[in-house]
Amino acid sequence: MSDAGCGVAHGHTAEGPAADRVLVAVFASPVAAALLRLGVECGFAPVLVDPAGREVGGLPEGTATLAAVPADPHADVVVCDHRRDELGAVLRDALATGTRWVGLMGNPRHEGPHVAALAALGVPPEEVARVHRPIGLDIGSRTPAEIAVSTLAGLLADRNGRSGGQLAR
Template structure:
């Protein structure tokens, strides 16, 4: 019996991953890379940006289907004024996963923004920060790679850490 992963690595069609939607929030360099790479990994993608001056796919989560249980919401800019409202709406829709980019050494601005909107602390705690695997990401493509790798690990029921040491 051959390893199915080996066959896929050599071009054999693999098992289709379960349907997932990646909602990239805010038009940004990281969102651009996420939207470009995520379909290759089995994600349907949506760009959400409430700013009418930006050419986004949707303006609010209300523009998406009601059933977002398979959606991973990735906030790609934590400096935008709309941060709190977008996160509040995502948490109210009961999406599968919500994450915000940011430095883990500092409290994220989403915490105060959500508190100001009356979002209970247990709901604020559902927001993942930082997002992705800890690979020392700095550039937009690195952040997107780290984020997608973390979402893939989660989708596949894995921790995302190294499975073994050097061989």
């Protein structure tokens, strides 16, 4: 079959997602819960990092620290709250892990609070620029599940070297 996507839709076996994909959600929240649950369906190993040790329902119990995140190009870190006092420290630590991708949820119409928070911690501007914001595809997301779908679609497009734009007609 020449179109792998078409073959999968008709029940043919497709090459599965990479076994070494890791999706790290920082800060327990309804969005983090949806992101990690749906991430499993997309072939990601879910990791929750919450400095306060909070957990989210529907996932194995326990949270990790950013120090436990694999320091390799297979992990993607999504910071799920931009209003936390520890935002700068969390992003600084995420950038230091050597993960493939670091992103922060937030409204793209305003400068992200991470810029000032990271600068105050002495993080160089080229490292601050590695933080993706906004993240995900612009699909008009409103609910935690919709935000998670948008975020995962953006991550998958980025991993696959695609723009994430509209499908060709």
